[in-house]
Amino acid sequence: MIPVDLLFFFVVAFSFAAFVEILHFIPLAKGITDPEIYEKMFGVALVFLASFLFFETAFMVEYFLHDTVLSKLLLLVAMSLVLVETALVLRKNTTELQITRATKEILEQSEKRYKNLIETMNDGFWMIDENRVTTQINERTSEMLGYSEAEMLGKDVLGFVDPRHHKTVKDHLEKRRRGMSTTYEIEFIQKDGSRLAALVSATPILDDEKNFKGSFAVVTDITKRVELEGKIREYSMDLEEMIEERTKELTHAKTSLVNMLDDLSESKKDLAGAYDGLKDMDRLKTYIISNISHELRTPITIAKSAIELIREEPKSDEREKFLVMCEKALIRLNDLVENLVEISSIYKGSYVASQRTIDIDSMIRDAIKEIKFIAAERDIKVVFTPNTTFSNVLADPKAVFRAVSNILDNAVKFNHRGGRIEIITKTAGDYLEIAFHDTGLGIHEKYRIKVFEPFYQIDPSTTRRFGGTGIGLALVKAHIEGQNGSVWVKDNKGEGTIFNVKLPLAKEKDL
Amino acid sequence: MAFSGDFVFHSLLRFAIVLSFTLTLVLLSYVAIKKEDLKTEESRKALKNNMRLFWAALFLLFTPLVLFLVFETIALAGLLSKGDNSAYESFRSLLVTGAFLILNIGLASSIYLSYKMGGTES
Numbered sequence: 001m002i003p004v005d006l007l008f009f010f011v012v013a014f015s016f017a018a019f020v021e022i023l024h025f026i027p028l029a030k031g032i033t034d035p036e037i038y039e040k041m042f043g044v045a046l047v048f049l050a051s052f053l054f055f056e057t058a059f060m061v062e063y064f065l066h067d068t069v070l071s072k073l074l075l076l077v078a079m080s081l082v083l084v085e086t087a088l089v090l091r092k093n094t095t096e097l098q099i100t101r102a103t104k105e106i107l108e109q110s111e112k113r114y115k116n117l118i119e120t121m122n123d124g125f126w127m128i129d130e131n132r133v134t135t136q137i138n139e140r141t142s143e144m145l146g147y148s149e150a151e152m153l154g155k156d157v158l159g160f161v162d163p164r165h166h167k168t169v170k171d172h173l174e175k176r177r178r179g180m181s182t183t184y185e186i187e188f189i190q191k192d193g194s195r196l197a198a199l200v201s202a203t204p205i206l207d208d209e210k211n212f213k214g215s216f217a218v219v220t221d222i223t224k225r226v227e228l229e230g231k232i233r234e235y236s237m238d239l240e241e242m243i244e245e246r247t248k249e250l251t252h253a254k255t256s257l258v259n260m261l262d263d264l265s266e267s268k269k270d271l272a273g274a275y276d277g278l279k280d281m282d283r284l285k286t287y288i289i290s291n292i293s294h295e296l297r298t299p300i301t302i303a304k305s306a307i308e309l310i311r312e313e314p315k316s317d318e319r320e321k322f323l324v325m326c327e328k329a330l331i332r333l334n335d336l337v338e339n340l341v342e343i344s345s346i347y348k349g350s351y352v353a354s355q356r357t358i359d360i361d362s363m364i365r366d367a368i369k370e371i372k373f374i375a376a377e378r379d380i381k382v383v384f385t386p387n388t389t390f391s392n393v394l395a396d397p398k399a400v401f402r403a404v405s406n407i408l409d410n411a412v413k414f415n416h417r418g419g420r421i422e423i424i425t426k427t428a429g430d431y432l433e434i435a436f437h438d439t440g441l442g443i444h445e446k447y448r449i450k451v452f453e454p455f456y457q458i459d460p461s462t463t464r465r466f467g468g469t470g471i472g473l474a475l476v477k478a479h480i481e482g483q484n485g486s487v488w489v490k491d492n493k494g495e496g497t498i499f500n501v502k503l504p505l506a507k508e509k510d511l
Numbered sequence: 512m513a514f515s516g517d518f519v520f521h522s523l524l525r526f527a528i529v530l531s532f533t534l535t536l537v538l539l540s541y542v543a544i545k546k547e548d549l550k551t552e553e554s555r556k557a558l559k560n561n562m563r564l565f566w567a568a569l570f571l572l573f574t575p576l577v578l579f580l581v582f583e584t585i586a587l588a589g590l591l592s593k594g595d596n597s598a599y600e601s602f603r604s605l606l607v608t609g610a611f612l613i614l615n616i617g618l619a620s621s622i623y624l625s626y627k628m629g630g631t632e633s
Contacts, residue, residue, distance in 0.1 A: 008587040015580040022573055029569060033559040039550055042542070048572070049539040052614075055579075056532040059607065063525055075583075082576075 007072035014079035021087045034100065047085040054078030124198075124219035127205075130212055132157045132173065144198075144221055146191035162187040162195060176204040177212045185222065197226040280347075284455065296336065299329035339471045342402070343454060346478045353396035353482050357506040360400070360432060361391045364423055367404045371412050379418040382408075387426040392506040399479035400503065403487075404434075406472040407499050411438040415496070427505065431485075436499040437492050448489045452477040476501075524604060527611035534618035541622065545629040554628040564624050571617025575610035582606045 025044070031037045058074035061067050118125045124141035128134055134152050142149055145160060152160070161169050165186035172182045181203045188196045202217035306326035310319050345351040361384075368382050375382050393400070411421045419439040426433050443451060450456050454474035476499075480487045485503040492498045548554065558565060582603050589599050 005587070005590045008583065008590055012580070012583050012587050015576070015583060019577060019580055022576065025569075029565075032565070033555065033562070035552075035555060038555045038558065042546060042550065045542060046539070049535055049542065052535045052572075052618075053532065053539070055576075056528055056535060056611075059528045059611070060525075060532065063521070063528060063607075 004068055004072065007069065007076065011072050011075045011079060014076060014083055018079050018082040021083060031100070036100065047081065051078045051082040051085075054081060121218075124221075125216065126157070126219055127214065127216040128157050129214040130177075135214065136216075141219060144190075144196060144219065145188055151191075160188050162189055172200075172202060173215070176202060176215045179204055179206060179210065179212075188219075195223075196221060197223045280454075296333065299333040299336075302326070302329035303333070339475060343471050343475055343478070346475075346482075351482070353399055355394055355396050355483065357392050357394055358397045358400065359391055360393050360425065360434065360503070361386045363397065363401055364404060364425070364434070367401060367408055368423070370405060371408050375412050375421070378412065378415070380412055380415050380421060381419075382421045382423075384423045385425075387424055388432065390427065390505065391425060391432060393432050393483075393503040394506040395483035395485070395503055396479075399482055403476040403479040403501065406476050407436050407501070410472055411436055411440060411497075411499075414438070415440040419496070428502070430505055431502045432505050434501045434503070436501075437496070438498075439492070439496040442491065442494070442496050443489055445491070451489065452487070520604065520608070524608045524611070527608055527615060531611050531614045531618060534615060534622065538618055538622050538625065541625055541629075545625070549625065549629040557628045558624075561624060561627055564620060564627075568617055568620035568624055571613055571620055575614040575617070578606060578610040578613075 028037065028041075028044075032041055054074050055078040058071045058078060061074060062071035118136075118138045121138065121140065124144050125136070125138040126134065126141055127136035134155050134157055137149060137152050139149075142152065145152070147160075158166055158169060168184060168186055172184055175182050181201070183199065183201045185197065185199050188198055190196050199220040199222045200217050201220075202215050204212060205214045205216060207213050303326045306322040306329065310322045310326070313319050313322065342351070364384055364386075368384060372382065408421065408423075415421065415438050420437075421439075422437040424435045424437070426435075452473050455470035456474075477487050480501055480503070483503055485501065487499065487501050490498050490500065542549065585599065586603060
């Protein structure tokens with residue numbers, strides 16, 4: 001049998017312990033509205049109610065059955081139940097509560113820091129829900145726009161945006177609905193109606209299922225920056241205008257320079273031409289000094305000798321012979337001087353041609369008469385074959401005569417003794433062609449153009465042998481081309497040369 | 512104490528004990544049966560709205576336990592002193608009656624609170 005006093009002792013001891021445990025319930029009960037604690041409290045409640053049943057049963061046993069020992073045993077069970085079960089549950093829950101509280105504290109501190117951060121940041125903070133309604137702003141946002149927090153909370157964000165930027169905001173909101181963070185520049189309308197340029201960096205707020213729940217944005221006032229950019233743009237435009245102006249000036253200067261260079265190039269060409277002319281003149285001068293002086297001296301010497309002989313010769317026949325010699329020498333000298341004067345005047349451009357209609361046939365016959373004696377001395381036969389019924393040309397008679405004479409003179413001079421000279425005329429379109437065939441030395445193909453250059457000698461020894469200054473053919477070319485005609489030379493079937501002269505035929509109105 | 516008075520007192524004591532046992536069973540059954548309904552968010556909010564009643568019920572439920580501890584300690588002391596405990600026994604019965612009456616009020620309050628939490632009201 002269990003002693004009653006011992007049972008009493010245990011009942012009191014367990015009751016006291018249970019009371020102490022129950023005290024732990026107080027802090028737990030304070031957090032009962034917390035969802036997690038609330039759910040766990042059901043176990044505690046059931047244990048308490050079960051212990052109450054034992055408690056009440058114990059008293060029923062005592063007061064109905066008057067069994068003190070069973071009553072105390074039931075009380076002991078009731079207290080043990082309260083003590084053991086509640087102790088386990090309460091301690092566990094108390095620890096969880098402490099953790100929950102600590103977590104809550106951390107969360108509260110974190111929230112406090114977050115709020116502090118938002119409130120103290122230099123930029124505006126703006127949070128909206130999925131319907132664009134403003135849910136949170138910081139003080140800086142209120143300052144920037146001039147509205148109070150109460151005036152902004154619960155309002156559509158577009159109500160504060162310049163209508164011109166509504167589309168931009170909507171587009172970016174659509175992107176945020178797709179989970180994208182965006183940054184863009186817009187203008188807000190401040191409470192006083194003025195505009196505020198701002199850079200908005202917005203981030204979407206998504207729940208655990210990635211559903212769009214709104215977004216928050218950091219709003220930076222860039223009004224000053226925009227103003228500066230405007231000024232920079234203005235400066236840039238001014239600068240561009242200046243550059244454009246300078247570019248135009250430079251282009252103009254470049255054009256002037258190019259024109260100047262063109263002028264210089266022209267001047268250079270002129271100078272080169274002048275230099276060539278000077279070179280020719282210098283060559284002419286040198287030639288005259290070295291060669292013409294010799295050519296001039298020869299007839300003078302002959303004439304001087306002939307005059308001395310005339311003075312000494314008593315017989316009139318012999319004197320006559322020397323006089324003829326003297327006359328020839330003077331004629332030669334005269335021809336030479338005439339040629340020099342003519343070519344000089346042509347080169348200077350002072351030669352004046354007087355064109356008129358001339359009968360070329362009679363002119364050729366006159367020229368043949370002049371060389372007839374010289375040709376006869378060397379047994380050279382001169383034949384003229386006019387092959388045309390109309391032989392009138394429009395030209396300067398003096399020039400054409402000089403040309404024809406010079407060609408015939410050369411044909412005789414460079415012909416073989418007993419040779420032949422044939423002159424043939426024919427019409428070719430509007431021109432009259434005169435061909436001078438000779439049976440002389442001939443001219444190699446490579447010299448056929450050069451022979452018309454002034455003072456050109458194919459072989460200097462030939463000059464010594466046949467005489468001549470190299471002016472004759474140059475004069476021919478100058479005179480013929482001066483009459484709008486042309487002159488060229490070709491081979492006479494390996495037996496000499498053919499000089500061709502082409503002159504324009506006179507029109508009926510010229511007659 | 513007169514017989515008739517003693518009888519009434521003991522009848523009251525026994526009634527209080529039986530009533531508390533019954534109320535405890537009712538409350539236990541109600542909580543066990545409506546456990547899921549009581550765990551809902553609405554029930555939690557209902558509790559949040561009736562915290563005064565909650566604290567009152569808790570106080571009324573715990574007070575009898577404290578009283579019980581007190582008179583059990585006194586009974587133990589008397590037992591250990593080996594003296595005459597008849598006077599104390601009468602006083603103890605009075606204390607037990609009072610404790611069970613308080614407990615009954617606490618249980619009734621708890622049933623009402625549970626009804627408010629899990630019932631039609633919130």
